[in-house]
Amino acid sequence: MGLNSLIDTIKRSIITGTSANVKITDRSFFAELLGEDNNPEIKGDESLGIKPFWKYDSNKRFPFITAVFRMTGSCFMCLVAVFYWIASMICWIFTGERKSKRTSARLNAIIFISIIIIYIVLIVSMIAFLINNVLLFPPNSAINSKGAITMEQPCGREHTVFLFNTAICWANTGVEVLTGDIIEITASGSFYGRVTDLYHRNRDNEKLDFSWNNTAYPIKEGDFDTLCIYKKNDARFGSILCHIHSESEENCYDSKQDSCNHIIQLANGKTNKITVQSPGYLYVTVNDIYLTPEILDTIKSDSDLQKELLPYGHDQDLSKACSAPSLWFNDNLGEILLNISVTRHVIKNEGASISPRIYSYLYRLIEQEANSNDKWIHLAIAIGSITLLLSADYYCGRLIRRRKNRPRPNTP
Amino acid sequence: MEKEEAKNTADNNSSTNQETPKVEVLIVRHKQLFETLKNPRMMWRVLISLFFIIVVLFAGLVFVVLSIKSFYPYNAIQTNLYGATIMKTEDKEVIYWLFNTAELWANSGIEVHENDELTIRASGASFTAIHHLVDHAERNSLPSDKWVDTDGQNKTEHRDVLRAKYRINNRCEEGKLLMQIVPPENQKNSTEWSKNNISLFDNKQNIEVIGKGREKLKIKHDGILHFAVNDIVLTDSTIKEMYEENLDSIIEVSSQHTDSIKEKIMKLVRNIPSDTTHLDLASLKKLNNDYFATKSIDYSQIGLRLGKYPGEENGYPLVNELIYYKKETYYDAWFMDNVGSFLIVIERKK
Numbered sequence: 223m224g225l226n227s228l229i230d231t232i233k234r235s236i237i238t239g240t241s242a243n244v245k246i247t248d249r250s251f252f253a254e255l256l257g258e259d260n261n262p263e264i265k266g267d268e269s270l271g272i273k274p275f276w277k278y279d280s281n282k283r284f285p286f287i288t289a290v291f292r293m294t295g296s297c298f299m300c301l302v303a304v305f306y307w308i309a310s311m312i313c314w315i316f317t318g319e320r321k322s323k324r325t326s327a328r329l330n331a332i333i334f335i336s337i338i339i340i341y342i343v344l345i346v347s348m349i350a351f352l353i354n355n356v357l358l359f360p361p362n363s364a365i366n367s368k369g370a371i372t373m374e375q376p377c378g379r380e381h382t383v384f385l386f387n388t389a390i391c392w393a394n395t396g397v398e399v400l401t402g403d404i405i406e407i408t409a410s411g412s413f414y415g416r417v418t419d420l421y422h423r424n425r426d427n428e429k430l431d432f433s434w435n436n437t438a439y440p441i442k443e444g445d446f447d448t449l450c451i452y453k454k455n456d457a458r459f460g461s462i463l464c465h466i467h468s469e470s471e472e473n474c475y476d477s478k479q480d481s482c483n484h485i486i487q488l489a490n491g492k493t494n495k496i497t498v499q500s501p502g503y504l505y506v507t508v509n510d511i512y513l514t515p516e517i518l519d520t521i522k523s524d525s526d527l528q529k530e531l532l533p534y535g536h537d538q539d540l541s542k543a544c545s546a547p548s549l550w551f552n553d554n555l556g557e558i559l560l561n562i563s564v565t566r567h568v569i570k571n572e573g574a575s576i577s578p579r580i581y582s583y584l585y586r587l588i589e590q591e592a593n594s595n596d597k598w599i600h601l602a603i604a605i606g607s608i609t610l611l612l613s614a615d616y617y618c619g620r621l622i623r624r625r626k627n628r629p630r631p632n633t634p
Numbered sequence: 635m636e637k638e639e640a641k642n643t644a645d646n647n648s649s650t651n652q653e654t655p656k657v658e659v660l661i662v663r664h665k666q667l668f669e670t671l672k673n674p675r676m677m678w679r680v681l682i683s684l685f686f687i688i689v690v691l692f693a694g695l696v697f698v699v700l701s702i703k704s705f706y707p708y709n710a711i712q713t714n715l716y717g718a719t720i721m722k723t724e725d726k727e728v729i730y731w732l733f734n735t736a737e738l739w740a741n742s743g744i745e746v747h748e749n750d751e752l753t754i755r756a757s758g759a760s761f762t763a764i765h766h767l768v769d770h771a772e773r774n775s776l777p778s779d780k781w782v783d784t785d786g787q788n789k790t791e792h793r794d795v796l797r798a799k800y801r802i803n804n805r806c807e808e809g810k811l812l813m814q815i816v817p818p819e820n821q822k823n824s825t826e827w828s829k830n831n832i833s834l835f836d837n838k839q840n841i842e843v844i845g846k847g848r849e850k851l852k853i854k855h856d857g858i859l860h861f862a863v864n865d866i867v868l869t870d871s872t873i874k875e876m877y878e879e880n881l882d883s884i885i886e887v888s889s890q891h892t893d894s895i896k897e898k899i900m901k902l903v904r905n906i907p908s909d910t911t912h913l914d915l916a917s918l919k920k921l922n923n924d925y926f927a928t929k930s931i932d933y934s935q936i937g938l939r940l941g942k943y944p945g946e947e948n949g950y951p952l953v954n955e956l957i958y959y960k961k962e963t964y965y966d967a968w969f970m971d972n973v974g975s976f977l978i979v980i981e982r983k984k
Contacts, residue, residue, distance in 0.1 A: 229661065232659055243656045243657065245656065245657070245658045245659070246658075246659045246661065247658065247659065247660045247661065248661045248663075249660065249661065249662050249663070250663055251662075251663045251664040251667070251668065254662050254663075254668055255668065255671075269673070269674050269675060270674055270675055270678070271675040295682075298678075298682075299675075299678065302674075302678060306674075324674050325672055325673070325674060327668060327671040327672045330671040330672070330674055330677050331671050333677075334671060334677055334680075334681065337681050337684075338684075341684055341685070341688055344688055345688060345691070348688075348691075348692050348695065349695070352695055352696070352699050356699055356703075357699055357702065357703070357708065358708070359708070359709060360709075361708075361709040373709075373711060375709065375710075375711060376709075381711045381713075381719075383719065385732075406713075408713045408714065408715060408716070408717045409717045410716060410717025410718060410731050410732040410733075410742075411717070411732040411733075411734055411975060412734035412736060412737055412740075413734075414736070417764075420764045420765070420970075420971060420973070421764060421765045421768045422765075424763065424764060424765045424970065424971035425765035425769070426942075426944050427941040427942065427943070427944050427955040427958060427959075427967070428944040428945075428958075429958075429962050429964050429967070430970055433825040433826070434734065434736050434737060434825065434970070436734070436737060436740065436825055437716075437717060438715075438716040438717070438740070438741055438743070438823075439822075439823060439824050439825050440824070491715055491716065491823070492715055493713070493715060555973065556734060556975070557732065557975055558732070559717060559731075559732035559977070560717075561713040561717060561719050563711075563713065581692075584692065584696070585696055585699075588693060588696045588697070588700075589696070589700060592697070592700050
């Protein structure tokens with residue numbers, strides 16, 4: 223039934239039933255809005271529901287949780303109250319009238335309509351983000367100055383492929399990272415740490431001193447692991463090392479030095495995740511022996527070590543190694559194909575997109591959790607925790623109610 | 635009367651005028667909204683509720699997008715633990731992985747399922763024996779072997795023709811790229827080989843020849859892809875057969891035509907343990923000295939042309955490299971001298 227037919231019905235029923243004068247006033251919403259302003263029925267802090275700030279009502283089904291929600295709401299309303307206070311101050315400055323604007327229908331209408339418009343914009347931008355920046359994200363790729371191919375992914379992710387020759391000590395991948403970025407590295411390929419072995423041992427049909435280092439399998443502990451660049455307890459000869467520093471900084475050759483304690487050893491056969499602590503470029507190398515003067519002295523003073531490291535003699539030539547400390551990298555044979563995925567901490571605003579970056583962060587968070595192997599465990603923990611909390615709250619409330627309702631003994 | 639009537643009329647008129655009721659009907663449109671606006675607590679509750687609805691809507695849309703992406707991936711890139719990169723689109727996946735030819739049955743970590751259709755190609759080159767490469771390079775001579783691609787090379791030297799039957803695939807060229815689908819529980823997870831795990835890879839039915847490339851290869855069962863180049867795996871049975879064949883050639887050339895000698899030798903070879911502490915080469919050396927210690931025959935050019943036992947100058951040809959490999963369980967000895975890598979690219983249709 224339309225409003226006009228309703229008016230007609232009222233008119234007919236009143237006019238036919240009475241000889242009274244009938245006046246029908248049809249006030250529009252805006253007319254009413256511009257008329258009466260404040261609601262005198264609601265006063266003070268009751269209008270925003272700030273007080274009482276904390277109220278534990280044991281009659282509620284979940285009294286504690288209700289009280290916490292109430293308190294959270296009150297905290298938010300305190301901020302809203304400040305806004306209303308500012309509005310009433312502005313009104314006082316211009317009109318001289320000091321009146322609380324909390325129950326002002328006009329002011330609240332402006333706030334309400336503005337926020338609804340913001341919500342509509344949020345929904346539209348959300349849909350635009352999911353369609354443009356996620357579902358239909360264009361497959362952009364680029365090649366950096368070091369020959370690595372970088373393929374862009376939605377929401378601030380990049381995937382880079384780099385072929386690394388193990389004879390190079392600290393190869394620059396060209397991948398620039400900033401603080402907070404997360405790098406994930408996997409590798410394929412193998413290398414051998416001493417090409418002379420490959421020649422002599424195979425020529426003489428002898429077993430190699432050590433196996434080809436394959437990035438897929440864990441490396442066994444060796445006798446000279448602690449002579450290599452990475453010297454910590456878990457050091458392994460032939461592992462892949464990463465270091466992030468600017469191009470102007472020197473490379474590190476001893477992880478025990480303070481300036482070099484950010485060298486990271488990657489585990490074979492696993493996805494290695496690194497959170498970048500300081501900005502720079504990603505450098506990689508294999509964990510091999512870098513012939514610093516200290517290392518040379520260690521080798522020269524240990525005859526067993528000399529036999530193991532110099533099985534073909536020529537130990538007298540070691541003295542020349544001072545001028546070429548990366549000598550023992552040159553005899554590495556093999557390439558490693560590195561897959562470097564970077565999840566950017568700060569997401570660039572793509573072109574003319576109006577979508578705020580917050581959408582990218584939230585999308586990444588949800589996607590990470592959805593793709594996680596432990597998602598069902600996390601969900602079970604979350605549901606279990608909520609159920610426990612609600613149950614505990616319910617039973618506590620019930621206990622309190624029972625104590626309150628227990629009849630008190632009559633006092634003489 | 636008239637006055638009375640007039641008065642009555644006037645009285646009637648005045649009383650009528652006084653008694654006429656007035657009904658005023660006030661219609662306010664959207665009264666409920668107006669009341670809400672006058673009650674700020676109610677209004678802010680509505681706004682906060684709408685905000686939470688939008689948050690839930692966003693989460694719901696994200697899950698819808700993730701579901702769409704899982705069915706229709708577009709520009710999705712993943713990597714597995716073994717470094718293989720998988721690029722997904724709606725109708726296919728493209729996977730690439732770097733394979734070093736020195737490894738026997740290298741684990742790519744690429745999972746395949748029954749009835750998957752794969753197209754496999756590779757780029758790169760491999761050389762079968764680095765020591766030959768270095769020797770020929772030193773002498774500035776052309777090596778008999780070549781740098782080859784995944785198609786391998788057909789070797790026609792007598793020794794290679796004899797050895798061909800011992801390769802993983804005895805009908806294919808040496809160095810040809812081969813693939814095997816291994817059940818996940820048996821996949822390779824270490825560089826070391828043992829008698830148990832080498833036997834798991836010995837199933838010829840499982841092995842697919844890739845060579846230059848394979849198109850629309852149908853997968854027969856679930857498993858993980860492993861790769862190797864076609865060469866000889868030195869299992870105990872292969873060593874025994876090769877040793878026996880070589881021994882036959884040696885006996886024939888040295889005109890020691892007695893089966894009893896062969897039986898004696900083979901018994902010793904069969905009993906060679908995979909344990910360095912109990913190796914007894916002395917008996918083999920004695921037999922060698924008794925029957926084959928002649929300088930007029932170059933046994934290194936006879937039969938399979940086996941190499942010497944490392945560190946043992948005496949005892950050849952009976953004490954040869956095969957004895958060493960058996961003792962050391964060095965199953966992949968003839969893979970370890972390969973150099974070169976192949977970038978394997980696999981396209982899988984969905």
